[in-house]
Amino acid sequence: MRQSYRDKRNRQARIAQEKQEVYEDRRKEQRRKKDRRIEERRSGEDRRMQDRRTNPRTGLDRRIGERRTEFDRRFVERRNDEDRRQVIDESNEYEDIVAGRNAVLELLKSDKDINKIYVAHGDRHGSINEIIARAKEKRVVLVEVEMQKLDIMVENHQGVVAIVPPFNYCEIDDILELAKEKNEDPFILILDGIEDPHNLGSIIRTAETAGVHGIVIPKRRNVAVNSTVSKVSTGATAYVKVARVNNLNETIRKLKDAGLWVIGTDGDADTLYYNQDLKGPLAIIIGSEGFGMSKLVKENSDILIKIPMKGQITSLNASVSAGIVIYEAVKQRG
Numbered sequence: 001m002r003q004s005y006r007d008k009r010n011r012q013a014r015i016a017q018e019k020q021e022v023y024e025d026r027r028k029e030q031r032r033k034k035d036r037r038i039e040e041r042r043s044g045e046d047r048r049m050q051d052r053r054t055n056p057r058t059g060l061d062r063r064i065g066e067r068r069t070e071f072d073r074r075f076v077e078r079r080n081d082e083d084r085r086q087v088i089d090e091s092n093e094y095e096d097i098v099a100g101r102n103a104v105l106e107l108l109k110s111d112k113d114i115n116k117i118y119v120a121h122g123d124r125h126g127s128i129n130e131i132i133a134r135a136k137e138k139r140v141v142l143v144e145v146e147m148q149k150l151d152i153m154v155e156n157h158q159g160v161v162a163i164v165p166p167f168n169y170c171e172i173d174d175i176l177e178l179a180k181e182k183n184e185d186p187f188i189l190i191l192d193g194i195e196d197p198h199n200l201g202s203i204i205r206t207a208e209t210a211g212v213h214g215i216v217i218p219k220r221r222n223v224a225v226n227s228t229v230s231k232v233s234t235g236a237t238a239y240v241k242v243a244r245v246n247n248l249n250e251t252i253r254k255l256k257d258a259g260l261w262v263i264g265t266d267g268d269a270d271t272l273y274y275n276q277d278l279k280g281p282l283a284i285i286i287g288s289e290g291f292g293m294s295k296l297v298k299e300n301s302d303i304l305i306k307i308p309m310k311g312q313i314t315s316l317n318a319s320v321s322a323g324i325v326i327y328e329a330v331k332q333r334g
Helices: 005-054 059-094 101-109 128-137 147-153 172-181 197-210 227-232 248-257 295-300 318-333
Strands: 096-099 116-120 142-145 160-164 187-192 214-218 242-245 261-265 282-287 303-306
Touching: 096 101, 096 147, 096 227, 101 128, 101 160, 101 227, 116 128, 116 147, 128 142, 142 147, 147 160, 172 214, 172 242, 172 248, 187 197, 187 248, 187 318, 197 214, 197 227, 197 318, 214 248, 242 248, 248 261, 248 282, 248 295, 261 295, 282 318
Parallel strands: 116 142, 187 214, 187 282, 214 242, 261 282, 261 303
Antiparallel strands: 096 160, 116 160
16 A cells, blocks of 8 residues: 555654654763763772771872882891991901800900900890900990891891901911920810811810810811801800811821821721720821711821711711710820
8 A cells, every 4th residue: 555645754753753762862871871980980089088088008198108118128228238248348357257145255255356346236134244344344346236237247146246357277386385385295186078167166165175285177178267166166266276287198297296196087997986095195087977087188097996886877977076086085184
């Protein structure tokens, strides 16, 4: 049926109206979305403003706090670097330090030179008061510092560190002269390959208590007397003479010429240490834990002795071995 002109116009008007309604719905949806975004933004700003009022570490204040924290961290690092450089400069100047209360106290009791003593800032209790009193009596420079500076210098300092000149090694003749002054047969300890400073410190401590006249160490393959050795020895390095030689075998020959018997300790020896005569002029050799005495040193020994081993472990700590043999000699020598 042919559509009339009026129906056609009505249909066009209806389609136009539907399009307008769709367009209006779309505009309303867009406005609602826009309003939600504005509301969310306003709500976020309100929350941030509330945070600023209730928590000063949020928003801008938080950023300022973070920047301040970063600045403080860099300042502390820079200050620690300056302290570390100062410590290095002082170590280069004096080359050695003694740490720990007992070690520093024994150092003050001896006649050794002390350039400066650092004491941690804080409460004064125990032996630290005696250290301060003796330092003032001997007019040693006392410097009070924060604990962190001592931590940079050395570990396990117990709140006190002494800056001292390099360790004063002696000569073999000085050890022999000391025995002569005491009117005693020379009693010397020779260390071959002791690389652990804790072992050396323990051996020096034992040697001092046993009346050993001196210790001989080589310049190579052996730890030197340093701050760790001094601390472990609890200050015995201030009293024991230590000779550091270039050639251990030449030194052994020199001691033989001086009338000393040179006795080495070796796990494969036939003679037990308590069956050997250890009286008279004597030099005892203690080798490293892992390798013992070197081949030439063993060949240059007059006698080899051993400590019996009844367990599954076939070697002793070097400082323990030294203590056993040293005190057997003390027992025999009366």
